[in-house]
Amino acid sequence: MKNKGIGIFVVVIVVLIVVVVVIDALSNRTGKRGDNPYKLEIDQYYKVDPAMILYKEIRQIKLGDVKPLGLDYSNDRLYVLLNKSLKIVSPRGEELSNINLPDTARCIHVSGDLMYLGFTNYVGQFHIDGRQIKLWETLGEKAVITSIASKGDQVFVADAGNRSVLRYDTHGQLLGEFGGKRNIDDLHGFVIPSAYFDLDVYDDELWVVNPGMHALENYTDEGVLRGFWEKTSMKIEGFSGCCNPAQMTIAPDGTFITSEKGLVRIKAYKASGELIGIVSPPTNDSEETHAPEVAVDESGGVFALDFDRNMIRYFVKK
C-alpha cells in the first residue's frame, strides 16, 4: 500500500514535469518566439555565378587608420585623398610622398603634370609635386563636387548638389554648364538622390552617370545628349537601388568599370551596356556599404578604394 502511494506520487511528479516542459516548449514568451514572418530576404542577390567573375584580387594596399576619401591612377602612381592630405603610393603599395592640402578634397583627377582636386564646392589645381597653382571660384554652398575629368584643354566637373556638369578651361574659366535634360521638354535632368555623381572621358567622349536613372549617358562638350544606356535591376546584369552606379571609370580598352553602393559590387560593361563580367562580387557583409571608388591602370587592372576597410584592392583579369 505504501509502495503504491509512492508510485502514484512519482507518476504525478513525472506528469507535472512533462507538462511544464511541454508548456515551456510551446510558450510564446520573449526569447522563444519564432522568426519575424515579414523578414526581408535578400541573400539571393548576393549569389552570383562563379563563371561570371572574370577578375581576381591579387593585392591589397593598406592605408592605415585614416579614412580615405578619393582615388585616381596616373602614370604608375596612385593618388589617395585623405583628410586634408594627399598620399601618393606606387601600385605595389610603397608610399612615395604625402602632401598637405589646404582643405579636405573628396575627388581627384590627374592629367599629365596637373592634379585637379574637388574641395566640396570648389576646384583646386595643383602640380603633381604638390605645388598649389590655383583655387578656382566656389560654386556656392549647395555645391558638392564629386568627380572631375579632363579632355585636352577642357575640365569637366560633376556637381551633385546642383545636379549639373560644369565645363572649364584649364585656367579655371567657366565655359559652360548643363543639367542633363535629354530634350527641352524634359521635366528633369540628372537625378542625384545622394552625393554620388561620376563622370569620365574616353576617346574624347564625355560619359556621365545619371545614378537616379541607373544610366550612363554620353554628351557632347556642350551638354547635348548623344546616347545612353540604362539598366535597372536587382539582378547582376543591372544597377540596383536608388543611385547606382555610384562610381565609374573607363579602361583603356573602352570597358566601363562600375561600382555600386548598398549591394556593393564592381562590374565590367561594354560601351553598349552589355555586361562583360564581374570584377568583385557582392558580399553579405553588413560593414561593407560604400561603393568603392574605382580607377584603372594601362593594362586594365582595376584599383578599388575600399572606404570601409581603409585599403586599395587591386584586381586583374583571370
Next chain:
Amino acid sequence: MGKDGHSRRDFIQTSVRASLFIAIGGLGALGASRATASHTVWQIDPFKCTQCGRCATECVMAESAVKCIHAYDICGYCDLCGGYLKPDANDRATGGENQLCPTAAISRNFIEEPYFEYVIDEALCIGCAKCVKGCTAFGNGSFHLQIRHDRCLDCNECAIARVCPSEAISRISIKKPYLIKGKFEVIPSVEPPKSSSKK
C-alpha cells in the same frame, strides 16, 4: 551623569540624531541613485542594427514599441525606393503587390518629376524592419528603427535587447532619448527637392 559630564540621556539623544541623519542620508542617496537610473532609457543604435526583425516579435508589448523612423535629410526621394518597393516589383507604383511593407504603413507622395516623398504611418507600423533592410541595402538608409518612448514600458531588462544579435540596444540618456540618423551622416547629402503644388 558620567565622569566626563555626559549623561545617558545625552548619549541616547546623540545616537537618535545620528541614526536619523544616517537614515535621511541613506534615503537621499537611494532616491538619487533611482533618479539617476530613471535618467536613461532603452534605444536602438541605427548604425549597429542589422534589421533582423526581432524588434517586431520580442517586445513585451503586443504591438512592438519599436517603430520605423524616416530621416528625411538623407532620403533620396527616389522613384525606385528600396524601402517602399519589393526588390522584384512589377511596377514603380502604389499597388499592394508592389509594396514591401506588410501593413501598408508607408505612403508615397509625388513631389516633382521624378521625386517622391515617403511618409510612415506609425499607427500601422509594426517595427518589422522590412523597409529598413530594403532602404539600407538598396538606398541611402534613411529608414531606421527607434524605440518610441510613448509606447515603451522601459522594462528593467528589455526583452528585445536580450535577443538583439548585434547588441544594438542599450540605455542612453533621457536628455537625448532618440538616436536619429542623418545628424551623424558624414557624406554631405544632397538637398531634397522643394515640394510643389502637384503633390
